[in-house]
Amino acid sequence: MPARVIDGAAIARGITEELRVRVARFAAAAGRPPTLGIVLVGEQPSSLIYVRNKNRTADALGIKAEVIRVPASSSIDEVLGLVDRLNQSSAHDAILVQAPLPDTIAAGTERVFERIDPAKDVDGFHPVNVGRLVQNRATLVPCTPAGIIEMLEREGVRMRGARAVVIGRSGIVGKPIALLLLHRDATVTICHSKTPDVPRIAASADILVAAIGRAAFVTPDFVKPGAVVVDVGINRVTDAGAVGRLFGAQSPRLEEFGRRGAVIVGDVHPDVADVAGAMTPVPGGVGPLTIAMLMKNTVTAAERRWRGGT
Ligand code: NAP
Numbered sequence: 001m002p003a004r005v006i007d008g009a010a011i012a013r014g015i016t017e018e019l020r021v022r023v024a025r026f027a028a029a030a031g032r033p034p035t036l037g038i039v040l041v042g043e044q045p046s047s048l049i050y051v052r053n054k055n056r057t058a059d060a061l062g063i064k065a066e067v068i069r070v071p072a073s074s075s076i077d078e079v080l081g082l083v084d085r086l087n088q089s090s091a092h093d094a095i096l097v098q099a100p101l102p103d104t105i106a107a108g109t110e111r112v113f114e115r116i117d118p119a120k121d122v123d124g125f126h127p128v129n130v131g132r133l134v135q136n137r138a139t140l141v142p143c144t145p146a147g148i149i150e151m152l153e154r155e156g157v158r159m160r161g162a163r164a165v166v167i168g169r170s171g172i173v174g175k176p177i178a179l180l181l182l183h184r185d186a187t188v189t190i191c192h193s194k195t196p197d198v199p200r201i202a203a204s205a206d207i208l209v210a211a212i213g214r215a216a217f218v219t220p221d222f223v224k225p226g227a228v229v230v231d232v233g234i235n236r237v238t239d240a241g242a243v244g245r246l247f248g249a250q251s252p253r254l255e256e257f258g259r260r261g262a263v264i265v266g267d268v269h270p271d272v273a274d275v276a277g278a279m280t281p282v283p284g285g286v287g288p289l290t291i292a293m294l295m296k297n298t299v300t301a302a303e304r305r306w307r308g309g310t
Contacts, residue, residue, distance in 0.1 A: 042072030147289025168211030233267030
């Protein structure tokens with residue numbers, strides 16, 4: 001029987017619907033909507049799309065998202081100055097600096113994240129928030145891993161005592177999802193590019209999270225029969241032959257390729273559906289949950305500021 005497809009988009013809609021009441025309550029108390037400042041440096045096409053999607057979701061929910069666009073030629077000091085202004089602003093509850101920064105200032109990314117007031121840091125990248133996550137007392141958790149946990153909880157996936165394997169150890173996905181699973185009493189292994197025999201380790205997992213950035217890397221031999229497989233990857237495949245080999249000659253994905261010249265593919269091979277018990281699709285799995293959790297973090301940050309908490 002093919003794996004059950006976990007509908008991340010539907011779960012994300014559920015999360016945002018639940019937020020409406022909190023947004024309305026905040027707006028009634030504060031006399032203004034929860035407000036997110038988004039700093040967008042340059043014109044990277046994928047960043048423009050991400051910011052547009054975030055903006056659209058915020059709008060639909062009654063959250064004010066103010067996008068502050070500055071040219072790619074901006075200096076790191078100019079970006080830090082913008083962050084300072086948003087930190088001091090009483091009208092902004094939440095701040096997000098869209099990554100990646102342009103190549104010329106990319107080396108300063110950590111300085112920028114460290115400059116954001118931890119109470120407004122809705123990406124959860126500030127070292128104070130990372131430390132709180134390690135200590136299992138975080139309020140602002142990075143959005144993608146937080147969304148994965150919401151999804152697993154809402155799908156009734158048992159984490160306590162489960163064996164979880166995370167492939168990938170980035171600060172935005174791999175490490176925080178490993179910590180969140182650990183805090184829910186899973187036994188967690190993290191694999192990375194220097195790990196020998198990743199398929200054998202992965203195949204021990206009841207919950208397998210793939211956050212690698214390599215199209216269809218996780219093949220059926222990585223997967224224990226019946227496992228829950230979470231595909232975080234977003235990979236643009238621009239080779240029609242590769243799309244045909246992955247999805248089959250009759251697949252609608254080939255039509256999509258014909259229209260767009262590319263398709264988005266996850267880190268998990270489609271054939272994994274023959275082995276897994278449940279899996280998230282790409283697109284329509286983890287992606288929408290990430291934006292929903294950004295909205296949730298924004299509302300949480302706004303409520304805590306209004307109550308005078310940190
Ligand atoms: P990243 O920073 O590039 O990290 C990738 C990780 O994969 C690294 O830890 C790397 O190991 C590991 N890796 C690479 N090749 C490997 C191999 N052959 N075997 C085992 N591990 C290997 O990427 P990221 O930011 O975590 O993102 C991962 C993917 O998720 C990307 O496709 C990204 O676009 C996507 N993503 C999606 C969302 C969403 O909302 N859906 C959000 C964030 C990211 P090393 O540490 O040893 O290099």
